[in-house]
Amino acid sequence: MRHVIALDVGGTGMKAALVGADGALLHEARRRTGRERGADAVIESILDFAAELCAYGEEKYGQRAEAAGVAIPGIVDTERGIALFAANLGWENVPLRDLLHERLGIPVALGHDVRTGGLAEGRIGAGKGADRFLFLPLGTGIAGAIGINGVIEPGAHGSAGEIGHIVVRPGGISCGCRQSGCLERYASASAVTQAWAEASGDPEADAADCAKAVESGDPRAAEVWQHAIDALADGLVTAVTLLDPRTLIIGGGLAEAGETLFTPLRAAVEKRITFQSLPAIVPAALGDTAGRLGAGLLAWDLLEAGDRVPAQSAPQSAPESAPHDSTPEVTT
Structure with missing residues (x-):
């Protein structure tokens, strides 16, 4: 059975899959990145995990994976296949595409995690059929993927869509980007977690607890x-x-609050709109599979393009995915 490797690398864990030509997740697995062991160990973990997936596919389906797609956080040069910088993984200027190609012996496409997730949402998820959309996962931080006429816009320097670092509260809370008052310091899941832990007096409370307290009528929440x-x-x-x-398209951990988030958010955006056209505000459809599905799409696109590294594009027609044979190794 024809398949590719799809790997979604996060700050603490990796989610992977073997993806069939029809878009189905044939096999799924998870592994910790082991970032506490340092940048070199993280890179080796990625290479080992990909090699294990390759071996599993060859044994299970009688043929090697044809390509691999890898989604990573931070600043990514997708054309050269280099992980330029990722603070939470401790690496700089890592030629990850070449390292994976050397280990696996197959073509490899490297993509930015949020734009890769946006690729999947645009092709088979909540943005399917939309000519212009913004995919915005609200997680530890906030980034965005801009979909315009079937293409995920990377920007001139690979950092398009970094809406989390728009300053919404000038002179406000300091941000890791060296600005103050950035959006992600107020509206990410981690920001809500911090604010609710302080307001509730419970250091273990998180954003999900805050949403539940809102639903129960707690005025502090x-x-x-x-x-x-x-x-x-x-x-x-x-x-x-x-x-x-x-x-x-709003995704990430905060979006799991459902209408507790979406009802007041739609009202707040509509209240602020003047001459602009009000867009539809919808929840992401693919959940935490978006990165893997997008990485799989990158790999198949690479093959269709003749093993060239493609732009992260999202044409308007693609097969729906049908996950099965899920065998997670480590929950992260």
Whole structure:
């Protein structure tokens, strides 16, 4: 059976799959990155994991994977296949595509994690059929993927869509990017977690607990939640003004709150809209499979393009995925 390797590398864990030609997830597995052991150990973990997946596919399906797609965080040069910088993994200027090609002996495509997830959402998820969309996962931080006429826009220097570092509260909380008042310091899942832990007096409380407290009518939670909603709406209206998207796709951990997030967020964005056209604001459809599905699409696109590293594009027709044979190794 024809298949490719898809690997979604995160700050603490890796999610992988073997993806069939029809888009199905044939086999799934997880592994910790082991970032506490240093950057070199993380790279070796990625190479070993990919090699194990390659061997599994050859044994299971009687043929080697034809290509691999890898989604990674940080700043990524997709054309040269280099992981330029990732603070949470401790690496700089890692030629990851070449390292994987040397280990596996197959073509490899490297992509930015959020743009790769946006590729999947645009092709087979919530953005399918939309000519202009913005995919925005609200997790530890906030980044974005801009979909325009079937293409995920990388930008001139590979950093398009970094909406999390739009300043929405000038002079506000310091950010790791060396600015103050960035959107992700107010509206990411980690920001809500920190704010709710302080407001509730429970250091173990997180954003999901805050959402539940909002639903139960806790006024402290409602205040924390509304502050996040207001900051997010300010950032989104800036994006709407610049990009004029037809659809805003919201994903990540904070989106798991469902209408506790979406109902007030839609109202807050609509309240701020003046001359702009109000886009649809919808939840992401693919959940934590988006990175793997997108990485698989990168790999298949690479083969279709004759083993060239492709732009992260999202044509309007593609097979739906049908996950099966899930065998996770480590939950992260």
